[in-house]
Amino acid sequence: MVFSSATFLFIFLPAVLAAYFILPKKCNNFVLLVFSLAFYAYGEPKGIFIMLISILGNYIFALFLRNRYKKLALVLSVVFNLGILCYYKYSGFLLSNLGITDFREVIMPIGISFFTFQGMSYVFDVYKGDTEPERNPLNVATYISLFPQLVAGPIVRYTTIEQELVTREITAEKTARGISRFIIGLSKKMLLANTLGGVAAQIFEVEPSTLSAPMAWLGAVCYAFQIFYDFSGYSDMAIGMGLMFGFHFLENFNYPYIARSITEFWQSWHMSLSTWFRDYVYIPLGGNRKGVKRQILNILIVWMLTGLWHGAAWVFVFWGLYYAVLLILEKFVWGRLLARAPRVLAHVYTLALVLFGWVIFNGSNVGHILGYVGAMFGLGDATYAGALGLAGDYKVELLAAALFSTPGVKMLGKRFKDRRGAMVLARVGLIMMFIVCIMMVVNTSFNPFIYFRF
Amino acid sequence: MRIGNRIFIAVFVLILAFVPVATALSPKKLTDEYEFRTLQRRPELTSERLLSGKYMSDWEVYFKDNFFMRDAIIKACAYTELNVLKRTVVNNVFVSDGHVLPVLPYRAPVDSTSTVVREAAEKIANAARVTESYGGEYLLVGLPSQSSAFHELYPKHVFDNWDNQQKVNAEFYSALDDLGVQYVDMYTVFKDENGFEDSYYKTDHHLNIGGALRVYQKIAEELALSVYDNLEFYVLTDEMIGSRARYLHGVSPFLDKLEVFKPTIPVRTREDNGEAVAPEVLSLDMRNYGVFMGGDVGETVVKTERPELPNVLVYGASYTNAVEALLYQSCNEMRSIDQRVYTKLTIEEYIEIYKPDFVIQIVDDRSFER
Numbered sequence: 088m089v090f091s092s093a094t095f096l097f098i099f100l101p102a103v104l105a106a107y108f109i110l111p112k113k114c115n116n117f118v119l120l121v122f123s124l125a126f127y128a129y130g131e132p133k134g135i136f137i138m139l140i141s142i143l144g145n146y147i148f149a150l151f152l153r154n155r156y157k158k159l160a161l162v163l164s165v166v167f168n169l170g171i172l173c174y175y176k177y178s179g180f181l182l183s184n185l186g187i188t189d190f191r192e193v194i195m196p197i198g199i200s201f202f203t204f205q206g207m208s209y210v211f212d213v214y215k216g217d218t219e220p221e222r223n224p225l226n227v228a229t230y231i232s233l234f235p236q237l238v239a240g241p242i243v244r245y246t247t248i249e250q251e252l253v254t255r256e257i258t259a260e261k262t263a264r265g266i267s268r269f270i271i272g273l274s275k276k277m278l279l280a281n282t283l284g285g286v287a288a289q290i291f292e293v294e295p296s297t298l299s300a301p302m303a304w305l306g307a308v309c310y311a312f313q314i315f316y317d318f319s320g321y322s323d324m325a326i327g328m329g330l331m332f333g334f335h336f337l338e339n340f341n342y343p344y345i346a347r348s349i350t351e352f353w354q355s356w357h358m359s360l361s362t363w364f365r366d367y368v369y370i371p372l373g374g375n376r377k378g379v380k381r382q383i384l385n386i387l388i389v390w391m392l393t394g395l396w397h398g399a400a401w402v403f404v405f406w407g408l409y410y411a412v413l414l415i416l417e418k419f420v421w422g423r424l425l426a427r428a429p430r431v432l433a434h435v436y437t438l439a440l441v442l443f444g445w446v447i448f449n450g451s452n453v454g455h456i457l458g459y460v461g462a463m464f465g466l467g468d469a470t471y472a473g474a475l476g477l478a479g480d481y482k483v484e485l486l487a488a489a490l491f492s493t494p495g496v497k498m499l500g501k502r503f504k505d506r507r508g509a510m511v512l513a514r515v516g517l518i519m520m521f522i523v524c525i526m527m528v529v530n531t532s533f534n535p536f537i538y539f540r541f
Numbered sequence: 542m543r544i545g546n547r548i549f550i551a552v553f554v555l556i557l558a559f560v561p562v563a564t565a566l567s568p569k570k571l572t573d574e575y576e577f578r579t580l581q582r583r584p585e586l587t588s589e590r591l592l593s594g595k596y597m598s599d600w601e602v603y604f605k606d607n608f609f610m611r612d613a614i615i616k617a618c619a620y621t622e623l624n625v626l627k628r629t630v631v632n633n634v635f636v637s638d639g640h641v642l643p644v645l646p647y648r649a650p651v652d653s654t655s656t657v658v659r660e661a662a663e664k665i666a667n668a669a670r671v672t673e674s675y676g677g678e679y680l681l682v683g684l685p686s687q688s689s690a691f692h693e694l695y696p697k698h699v700f701d702n703w704d705n706q707q708k709v710n711a712e713f714y715s716a717l718d719d720l721g722v723q724y725v726d727m728y729t730v731f732k733d734e735n736g737f738e739d740s741y742y743k744t745d746h747h748l749n750i751g752g753a754l755r756v757y758q759k760i761a762e763e764l765a766l767s768v769y770d771n772l773e774f775y776v777l778t779d780e781m782i783g784s785r786a787r788y789l790h791g792v793s794p795f796l797d798k799l800e801v802f803k804p805t806i807p808v809r810t811r812e813d814n815g816e817a818v819a820p821e822v823l824s825l826d827m828r829n830y831g832v833f834m835g836g837d838v839g840e841t842v843v844k845t846e847r848p849e850l851p852n853v854l855v856y857g858a859s860y861t862n863a864v865e866a867l868l869y870q871s872c873n874e875m876r877s878i879d880q881r882v883y884t885k886l887t888i889e890e891y892i893e894i895y896k897p898d899f900v901i902q903i904v905d906d907r908s909f910e911r
Contacts, residue, residue: 088597093604097561104554129597263546266553293700294649302698470650470704473697480628507545514549521556529608530618 088129090324091276093528099126100328103234107332116229116252119332123234127198130238134196138232141171145206146227149213149220157214164210172203180399198238200396204363206231209245211367218246226252235328239321241339241359248334255333265330267514270521272323275316277524279491281531282484284313286477291449293471295458301474303462307442309481310449312488315344318357344492347433348425349413349440360396364389379419386418387411397448402456406447413440563609570607575615575787580606612790620792629696632788637694641744641785641793645688645702655712657910662716665902669722671889672900679900680763681717682756683710684860685728686905687746687785690737706906713909725759728906744797745783747830750774751800753863756903760864761871764899766851769870772802778828801825801832806870809846813838822866833862839883841865843875851898856880856888861903868901 088095103122110118128135144167151160173181175195182190209230213220221227230252236243290298290306298306322339329336343355353361369389375382387408394407417425425433443460450456461467478485490496503509572579584590584599591597608614622631629635633644669679688701695701710728717724731737731752740752748756754770761768777799786793801823808820813835822843824835834841837859855861855868856878869875876895878888892900 088601092601093608094597094601097557097564097604101554101557101561104557130594132592132594132597259543259546259550263549266550270553289647292647297650471698471700473699476629476696477698480626480630483626510545514545518549518552518556521553525556525560526614526618529605529611529614 088126090321091273091524091528094129096525096528099129104331115332116225119233120225120229123229123232123237126234127232127237131196133194134199137171137175137196137199138202139228141168141202141206142228142231143224144168145210145231146221146224149210149227150222152210152213152220161210161214164207168203168207168210172199175199177395177399201240201242202231202237204242204360204396205236208242208363208367212244212246218249221245221249221252233329233334235325235332235334236336239318239325240357241322241325241336242363243336243359247337251334257331257333261330261333265327265332267517268327268330269324270327270517270524272320272325272327273524274520275320275323275491277527277531278520279484279488280313280315280317280320281527282481283309283488284317286481287313287449289477291459295455295462296467297470298459298462298467299469299472299474300463300465300467302469302472302477303459303467304442305474305478306459307446307463308485311344311442311445312485312492314445314448315340315492316488342492342494344438344441345434345494346437346441347430348417348422348437349410350417350422352437352441353410353414360393364393368392383415383419386415390414402447402450402452405453406444409444409447560609564604564607567607567609573606573612575782575790616790616792619790623789623792623794630699632790634785634788635696635699636794637691637696639743639795640687640691640694640741641783641789642691642694643688643746643785645700647700648702648705651705651708655716658709658712659716661910662713662720662722665717666720666722668888668892668900668902669720671892672897675896677892677896677898677900678764679723680760680902681722681724682760682864682901682903683714683724683726683728683909684748684756684903684905685731685737686907687741689728689906690731690741709909710906713906723763725763727756727759730755730759742781742783742797742830743795744786744793745781745830746785747783747860748863749797749800750802750863753833753867756864757867757871760868760901764901766871766899769806770867772805772867774800774802777801777825777832781829783829799828799830799832802867804870806845808843808869810842810844812840812842814840822869830859830862833866834877837862837879837882838877839879840885841875841877843869843872843877845869845873845875847873849873852876852895853899853901854878854892854895854897855901855903857903858905858908860905864903 088099090096099122103118106118106122107115124135124139127138131138145164148160148164148167151157175193176199178193179190182188209227212218221230230243230245230248233243287306287310290302291310293302295303319340326336326338337359339357339359341355341358343352346352346355369385372385372388373381374385390407390411391404392407393410394403394405397403397406425436428436443463446459446463447456450459458467500513570580581599581602584596584603586596589595590599605611619631622628623636630644634641635644636642665681669681672679688695689703689706692701692703692706695703710726714724714726731740734755736752736755740748740755742749754772758768758770760766779796779798781797781799782791782793783797786796804822808822811818811820811822818835820843822834824832827836830836843865850871850873852874853868853872854876855865858879858881861877861879865875865877874897876897878891880888886894
């Protein structure tokens with residue numbers, strides 16, 4: 088079930104809101120747990136058992152982290168979690184790389200990367216002493232299975248919501264903010280991501296050697312907008328729904344497309360994942376505390392794993408290592424030069440490299456990626472041209488996508504937020520956007536989020 | 542501000558509550574006339590469907606198919622895309638120079654499709670050999686599809702597959718030559734006569750009566766049939782919504798003229814799938830392409846009881862319908878098979894049983910590789 092589906096919007100969400108607000112407060116967590124499990128079972132009737140096993144395993148391992156078996160429990164929890172992840176997500180990749188082709192395909196449950204990492208972060212935080220193991224298994228189950236962030240993040244740390252799991256305040260103001268955030272996220276998904284995604288798909292399916300350079304760049308730009316608005320839209324909906332239920336999830340994006348370096352980009356993009364790898368892989372490996380060579384190795388390891396997390400294919404490993412190399416170069420070669428460079432130049436540098444990164448990410452294989460990048464530099468034969476016509480068809484979405492990827496509108500909103508008229512206008516606008524999104528839900532067929540692959 | 546928050550929440554909740562209730566209470570349609578399909582019925586619960594996830598996904602389709610004010614919503618979206626946002630492509634069709642044309646699925650440039658095309662040509666040659674084995678004559682009529690006929694109207698950024706199609710056409714006809722199959726290439730005929738504009742509907746993928754007449758004349762010429770083309774034509778309706786215009790859910794900027802004719806040769810008997818039906822070739826109550834022969838029927842047998850004229854079998858898909866409505870005039874008995882629907886016998890078996898004097902296959906160029 089995706090948040091932009093009719094079933095979610097008009098059956099699931101009204102039902103969970105009704106149960107949550109009508110039943111006594113002490114039932115709140117139970118309601119969320121039941122509905123979260125139902126939410127997951129709806130899309131993964133068989134996968135629900137894997138998630139329940141994951142929850143149970145992490146609950147038990149965390150309890151053992153307060154006795155003399157803590158190191159063993161930690162190791163076992165890592166083996167357990169990575170074992171589940173490797174089996175369901177990477178077994179096919181591993182076997183095919185070993186030359187074994189005759190094996191039964193393992194169906195990967197939706198969101199396994201997210202809930203596995205979430206479970207692991209809980210165990211790690213207990214081990215580090217950042218939090219105490221939760222005795223109530225229902226609280227752990229609610230935390231890991233909480234439907235707003237279950238299948239596509241953000242990856243929520245237990246420490247972020249452990250207080251709110253026990254006691255949380257729900258106010259009209261918070262609920263209204265949550266609804267606003269939800270509608271903004273849904274609008275990003277339906278009005279921008281889906282539309283520009285269609286354009287990107289149209290261009291990316293074309294044989295790259297036939298693309299004109301403008302068409303290739305248009306495809307890359309549209310894909311960059313699609314993946315940003317798709318994923319940040321989903322995060323907005325998750326954060327918004329969290330607020331409706333009294334939870335404060337951390338932000339996952341911070342205007343990454345205005346970054347002036349790759350380092351800054353990754354400090355603003357999918358922040359819950361990058362901080363997860365920083366806190367649980369990079370720092371335990373030694374981070375930057377063990378010399379330059381070790382730091383470079385740590386960066387390469389982290390980014391190889393980041394690439395693999397996104398998909399079980401060498402293309403994703405290559406994508407991760409692409410960013411590792413850029414980050415290393417910024418750190419040790421031209422970082423200072425970049426910091427002193429004119430802002431515009433730094434933006435162009437960052438955006439260009441990010442666009443090439445998305446071409447790698449979206450490419451079907453190495454040949455396709457090289458061909459596409461070649462087309463961006465004019466090496467295609469331009470049989471498939473007409474970028475101006477195609478961009479003109481979607482000028483409204485392209486302009487809106489460019490505008491909303493900067494904090495300009497938000498800053499404008501802050502200036503007027505205390506004016507009653509402005510607030511009323513904004514909310515009327517949000518309701519109208521909600522209605523438009525509903526119309527588009529009806530008008531379009533099933534439409535999965537990109538990050539559902541993970 | 543507090544009251545504002547509560548009103549905002551109330552409106553949101555009202556929308557969430559109103560929509561499912563309105564959807565549940567609104568009357569349910571069985572089919573959608575624009576999409577030409579049966580709308581999803583209430584899903585059936587079985588353990589297999591539940592475990593596979595099909596039961597849940599069908600509920601999503603059911604909800605959207607029966608959504609409150611669905612038709613109005615889809616129409617509004619199409620209108621907005623076409624007239625406000627001024628998109629070239631809306632719902633997989635685009636409007637160009639007075640035509641509503643299809644967006645074709647992308648296909649990478651092909652160097653050669655000779656293997657696939659050769660196999661398709663050999664299938665045709667089999668039917669030709671069976672026909673010729675008892676002294677019959679076989680003719681293949683190759684029709685340009687709408688996208689081929691109007692490939693020049695495609696904007697640069699809308700895929701027309703014309704380069705690939707030309708290769709396929711050349712290889713297909715070359716294979717037929719090698720196999721000794723008699724054929725007519727209607728693309729060349731229409732091109733030479735500058736006849737595309739007059740031969741196709743504006744909003745439908747089929748030939749109009751003008752195009753069907755030209756095909757009938759060409760068939761008669763190739764097979765030395767007597768031709769009855771001195772007919773009185775008239776407009777049945779100016780507001781035909783063609784197959785392409787249906788994608789626009791009633792907001793197509795123009796509609797089509799559905800022209801028919803007054804038959805002069807009486808149909809003595811007609812059978813559809815073995816059952817006697819009204820002896821006519823035009824179903825004048827229909828206001829679309831289905832007027833010709835009453836639409837797609839698996840097997841039709843039309844008799845004019847003129848034994849001096851030949852017995853003819855014509856087969857293919859829906860492109861044959863308008864041609865059949867004219868061709869029967871030149872026949873004592875005309876049998877027609879819609880290959881998409883008829884499953885009782887293979888075409889070779891059918892030919893062997895009924896041994897028509899002439900066997901004609903009408904096929905559009907997008908089917909040359911099948």
